[in-house]
Amino acid sequence: MTADALPQATFKDPVLVAATLGTGLMAGLYLAFDIGVTPVLARREDERFVAAMRRVNDALDDNAAFGALFLGVFMATGAAARRLARAHRSDAARRARAAAVLYGLSVVVTICVNLPLNRRLRTASVTSAASLAAARKAYESPWRRANAVRTAACLGALTLLGGTARRRTAVRTR
Known part of the structure; x- marks a missing residue:
């Protein structure tokens, strides 16, 4: 008897x-x-950097689809963990809970670091070269560090969810 069936992904839970x-x-x-985006903007002068980041932040702040996705992912991940636990898939539920924690970290970093930095940049007085440089200096490095944390948290959550969403089928034998 040989095992010749390949693992297949099945996605049964829409949440x-x-x-x-x-x-x-x-x-x-x-x-x-x-x-x-930020590596390209890092090479720009202060005025262009500040103007570009203000426009990007304004576009995302005014975008209902972004807000729905941002918070909806957190809710969906928590709901998926609960559904998996109720289905007695404890390992999958554990991974989904860990993913919810990681994604939650990205939400907390966004709310506690990125959004306040965005607001400060939006309201910063930039009437001179010195004020532009000061606004950029107060914004750029902390924002990039916080964004790297969000990226890592989301990639970790994605890895956990991807492994949870994929269920290997039984290997068939002949």
Whole structure:
């Protein structure tokens, strides 16, 4: 008898799928800033950096879809963990709870670090070269560090959810 069936992924729980996809989208957004947006802006002069980050922050703050995704992922991940626990899938529930904690960390960092920095940048008086430089200095490094934490937390949560969402089928033998 030989084992010839390949593992297959099955996605039976739409809440778990939504949590996984949403976490992937958030991880991708944060990662795009880590490796694309902020490195490019770091090479710009203070006025262009401040103006660009203000526009980006305003666009995301005014975007209901972003807000729904940002908070919806957290709720979906928690709901998936509860559903898995009720289905007596304790290992999967444990991974989903850990993913909820990691994603929750990204929410806390956003609320406690990134959003206050965004508000300070938005309201900073930038009437001179010195004030632009000061606003940028107070914003750029702390924001990038916090974003790296959000990225790592979301990537960790995504890894956990991806492993939870995938269920290997039994290997068939002939």
